[in-house]
Amino acid sequence: MLRLNLVLLAVLTACALALVTSQHQARKLYVELQKEQELAKQFDVEWGQLQLEASTWATHARVEKLATRALGMRVPPASRVRVVPVPPAGGQP
Amino acid sequence: MSPVAHPRLALQLPAWRSRLLLLLLLAWLAALAMRALYLQGLDNDFLQQKGESRYSRVIELAATRGPIVDRNNEPLAISTPVESVAASPADLEITPEQVRRLARLLDVDVADLRKKLADTKREFVYLKRQLPPDEAARVVALGIPGVFLQREHRRYYPAGEVTAHLIGLTDVDGRGREALELAFEQQLAGRDGSRRVIKDRLGKIVEDMESIRAPQNGSTLTLSIDAKIQYLAYRELKAAVAANRARAGSIVVLDVATGEVLAMASAPSFNPNNRGRFDPQRARNRAVTDLFEPGSTLKPFTAAAALEAGTVRPESVIDTAPGQLAIGNRVIHDVHPQGALTVAQVIQKSSNIGAAKIALELRPETLWNLFHQVGFGAAPHSGFPGEVPGRLRAAASWRPIEQATMSYGHGISVSLLQLARAYLIFATDGELRPATLLRREVPAGATRVISARTAHAVRRMLEMAAQPGGTAPRAQVTGYRVAGKTGTSYKPEGRGYATDRFVASFVGFAPASAPRLVVAVMIDEPPAGRHTGGAVAAPVFSAVVAEALRALGVPPDAPLDNVMLQPPDSQEIREEV
Numbered sequence: 001m002l003r004l005n006l007v008l009l010a011v012l013t014a015c016a017l018a019l020v021t022s023q024h025q026a027r028k029l030y031v032e033l034q035k036e037q038e039l040a041k042q043f044d045v046e047w048g049q050l051q052l053e054a055s056t057w058a059t060h061a062r063v064e065k066l067a068t069r070a071l072g073m074r075v076p077p078a079s080r081v082r083v084v085p086v087p088p089a090g091g092q093p
Numbered sequence: 094m095s096p097v098a099h100p101r102l103a104l105q106l107p108a109w110r111s112r113l114l115l116l117l118l119l120a121w122l123a124a125l126a127m128r129a130l131y132l133q134g135l136d137n138d139f140l141q142q143k144g145e146s147r148y149s150r151v152i153e154l155a156a157t158r159g160p161i162v163d164r165n166n167e168p169l170a171i172s173t174p175v176e177s178v179a180a181s182p183a184d185l186e187i188t189p190e191q192v193r194r195l196a197r198l199l200d201v202d203v204a205d206l207r208k209k210l211a212d213t214k215r216e217f218v219y220l221k222r223q224l225p226p227d228e229a230a231r232v233v234a235l236g237i238p239g240v241f242l243q244r245e246h247r248r249y250y251p252a253g254e255v256t257a258h259l260i261g262l263t264d265v266d267g268r269g270r271e272a273l274e275l276a277f278e279q280q281l282a283g284r285d286g287s288r289r290v291i292k293d294r295l296g297k298i299v300e301d302m303e304s305i306r307a308p309q310n311g312s313t314l315t316l317s318i319d320a321k322i323q324y325l326a327y328r329e330l331k332a333a334v335a336a337n338r339a340r341a342g343s344i345v346v347l348d349v350a351t352g353e354v355l356a357m358a359s360a361p362s363f364n365p366n367n368r369g370r371f372d373p374q375r376a377r378n379r380a381v382t383d384l385f386e387p388g389s390t391l392k393p394f395t396a397a398a399a400l401e402a403g404t405v406r407p408e409s410v411i412d413t414a415p416g417q418l419a420i421g422n423r424v425i426h427d428v429h430p431q432g433a434l435t436v437a438q439v440i441q442k443s444s445n446i447g448a449a450k451i452a453l454e455l456r457p458e459t460l461w462n463l464f465h466q467v468g469f470g471a472a473p474h475s476g477f478p479g480e481v482p483g484r485l486r487a488a489a490s491w492r493p494i495e496q497a498t499m500s501y502g503h504g505i506s507v508s509l510l511q512l513a514r515a516y517l518i519f520a521t522d523g524e525l526r527p528a529t530l531l532r533r534e535v536p537a538g539a540t541r542v543i544s545a546r547t548a549h550a551v552r553r554m555l556e557m558a559a560q561p562g563g564t565a566p567r568a569q570v571t572g573y574r575v576a577g578k579t580g581t582s583y584k585p586e587g588r589g590y591a592t593d594r595f596v597a598s599f600v601g602f603a604p605a606s607a608p609r610l611v612v613a614v615m616i617d618e619p620p621a622g623r624h625t626g627g628a629v630a631a632p633v634f635s636a637v638v639a640e641a642l643r644a645l646g647v648p649p650d651a652p653l654d655n656v657m658l659q660p661p662d663s664q665e666i667r668e669e670v
């Protein structure tokens with residue numbers, strides 16, 4: 001009877017220690033998860049800002065101004081545009 | 094000295110005293126046990142709560158407002174986190190030198206800043222809201238105790254004034270206040286969430302206890318707008334309003350195949366990124382919320398109704414001489430009398446008398462039916478807030494003079510969006526689709542309003558109107574056949590009409606051989622003298638169509654020398670008002 005009790009006590013102690021360790025592990029992992037989530041959030045924020053920046057740089061008005069003023073580009077007059085009909089699919093080129 | 098028993102010790106105490114003491118002690122013990130039982134087992138919520146509050150915290154999880162994008166996923170409105178600088182004057186430790194540096198960093202007045210920081214009873218005061226993160230980082234770098242950052246979301250509109258009327262804006266707390274931001278608030282706003290966590294003594298979260306409510310970010314709103322066409326339309330409209338020194342203007346571009354709105358702009362506009370100078374008058378989306386009497390742009394519908402009823406054919410001749418027509422005790426005029434015209438020429442030259450004579454052959458219900466079926470007098474349900482239905486009186490109440498004036502667009506009021514949508518019946522084979530502001534994967538079901546034959550006949554008339562000999566030669570586009578109708582009307586004033594204030598409009602579509610776009614232009618109060626739709630609105634149509642068709646890659650359907658100039662000796666046909 002006593003031996004059984006001792007064995008049970010040992011098992012109990014082992015279980016208790018295991019519980020404590022795993023709890024500790026879980027918390028450590030959770031902190032790590034937190035960090036990663038924070039990082040993901042930061043990337044999300046950065047993505048939004050980059051998107052915003054891209055669309056600000058690519059504003060139609062700005063592109064047009066740069067093209068006409070800085071690069072001296074202009075829309076070709078209709079007389080200098082040639083329309084090439086697309087050959088029907090599967091046809092000989 | 095031998096111990097002598099104290100006489101008192103020999104005293105015999107009564108037995109009940111010790112028993113009483115024992116009883117009291119037992120009672121005391123029982124009371125304690127009861128209390129322990131009560132606290133442990135019966136009423137343990139309170140204490141557990143107290144314990145939990147020592148280590149568990151509920152943290153708020155803010156939802157991000159959903160972005161608004163155009164049909165090609167180009168962003169039109171994005172929320173991005175910004176930092177607001179706040180201070181707690183109660184805990185503030187700041188030197189005068191630091192106040193000056195802080196003021197410089199925040200770009201605020203030093204005296205103002207001092208006043209805000211002076212009230213040491215307060216625990217929270219915003220110093221500056223919504224700074225970009227890098228500027229906010231510089232404020233933190235000053236390391237002033239009592240000055241801290243508060244994270245907020247700010248809405249940016251990359252396209253600025255180009256889409257201002259359409260998208261609207263949010264207030265400083267991120268709630269939709271105008272236009273689509275307001276209309277789709279539910280969808281865009283999302284839902285804030287919260288969760289309960291365990292924090293250690295350093296304030297780090299060590300365990301997630303429960304998620305009370307998961308935050309739901311707002312969903313993306315995909316519009317039918319094409320940012321490129323929107324820009325073209327706004328640019329041309331703004332230039333036309335400025336060049337003509339008109340009061341205002343609007344433009345609507347519709348996709349013929351789906352009924353989607355590709356562009357909708359108004360001028361003058363405002364910058365939605367600068368909430369400081371916000372004027373509600375300028376924020377009104379005139380294309381949807383303002384009514385005007387369409388004038389001659391309604392004549393094609395009169396012709397269509399008559400063609401459908403079979404009372405006329407395109408080549409039937411109508412005598413419009415001598416330029417005036419008495420109906421009851423009123424007389425209507427053609428400023429430029431034309432004599433005998435075919436129905437097609439009535440549309441081409443925009444004769445009021447011709448239109449009135451065609452209309453008077455019809456029963457009022459016939460005309461009313463067509464007007465009603467193309468959506469006049471009913472809100473278009475595009476999803477925009479504040480849509481107006483316009484005015485279309487019941488046919489039973491029409492007197493002949495009203496039937497006559499309505500045939501050329503007076504005595505009825507519409508919004509520009511309604512008018513553009515109604516023209517879909519001529520651009521398609523007589524079918525009408527709902528005009529929508531949201532991108533559709535599958536086009537909405539169309540309803541047939543007029544027969545394909547009538548639609549083609551009217552389309553030919555409208556093509557003639559946009560050529561020399563018509564009222565809108567300036568609507569012509571190199572390389573494409575276009576069709577459309579001008580409109581010029583007096584503005585209603587009091588009970589009658591102002592004689593010197595006009596609304597000029599043009600509604601048309603292109604390419605005429607297989608229409609892709611309907612474009613409607615309205616210019617409010619162009620200067621007298623150059624006030625006709627053909628003079629001020631048609632050029633806007635022409636410029637927008639030319640660039641939009643090229644942007645869409647629509648192959649030209651006409652030779653490049655198709656634009657016919659006005660013969661120098663002839664006078665340009667002026668619109669009837």
